[in-house]
Amino acid sequence: MTFGEKLYRLRKERGMSQEALAQELGVSRQAISRWELEEVAPDTGNVLAASRLFGVSTDYLLRDECEQEADTPxxxxxxxxxxxxxxxxxxxxxxxxxxxxxxxxxxxxxxxxxxxxxxxxxxxxxxxxxxxxxxxxxxxxxxxxxxxxxxxxxxxxxxxxxxxxxxxxxxxxxxxxxxxxxxxxxxxxxxxxxxxxxxxxxxxxxxxxxx
Known part of the structure; x- marks a missing residue:
């Protein structure tokens, strides 16, 4: 599961729109859309911010082989x-x-x-x-x-x-x-x-x- 897929799933589980997530992370809605579509990758600061917001590890967000938090090393x-x-x-x-x-x-x-x-x-x-x-x-x-x-x-x-x-x-x-x-x-x-x-x-x- 890619970063974009995980971000989409976490956002939906929280019931957040792209606009709401963008506001929380201090980025544009277009940036969220491009991350979820895997058009671009977020920088380290945004990954850390998403990790803190959703309460998951950066390992989980960045490792494609991790389907859930329990799969992280x-x-x-x-x-x-x-x-x-x-x-x-x-x-x-x-x-x-x-x-x-x-x-x-x-x-x-x-x-x-x-x-x-x-x-x-x-x-x-x-x-x-x-x-x-x-x-x-x-x-x-x-x-x-x-x-x-x-x-x-x-x-x-x-x-x-x-x-x-x-x-x-x-x-x-x-x-x-x-x-x-x-x-x-x-x-x-x-x-x-x-x-x-x-x-x-x-x-x-x-x-x-x-x-």
């Missing part, structure tokens, strides 16, 4: 960045949920062993996913730190969450029915909310109610 870059930030936060949340799952499996196994008289030692097959998860966590946090993230805020909430998930079931051993595991996980989730908030705020994603 700046908007596409912003969309890609938003998707990358959302993916980074999503990976962070998934990583922390997997840690809680491992703690839950460990304590479930420990309680079963206590009931059957076995030895409550860590399950060997839990060690492999724990090591893999530790490496993934380190990589995610390293990227966060490299991008200027506040390491202390994230580290404190994560360590507190893991302490709750691991230690509370021991401290609440008097609770019957295995509920101590659930209570430990709930306490850990409360702490992890701060980690998620830290990640979202760092990547410029909304948190809480918008003003």
């Amino acid at each position: 700046a908007v596409r870059r912003a969309e890609r960045s938003l998707q990358e930030w959302q993916a980074a936060v999503g990976k962070g949340v998934l990583c922390r949920v997997l840690w809680l799952t491992l703690f839950a499996l460990f304590h479930q196994y420990r309680l079963e062993q206590l009931e059957t008289g076995g030895s409550p030692v860590p399950i060997p097959w839990l060690l492999v996913p724990a090591l893999a998860l530790a490496v993934w966590t380190w990589r995610l946090n390293w990227r966060y730190i490299q991008e200027g993230g506040e390491r202390r805020a994230l580290l404190e909430s994560d360590l507190l969450a893991m302490a709750c998930a691991f230690a509370l079931p021991y401290l609440l051993a008097w609770v019957p029915g295995g509920w101590e595991i659930l209570l430990g996980l709930l306490a850990a989730v409360v702490c992890m909310v701060k980690s998620v908030k830290t990640l979202r705020v760092h990547y410029g994603l909304p948190w809480g109610k918008r003003p």
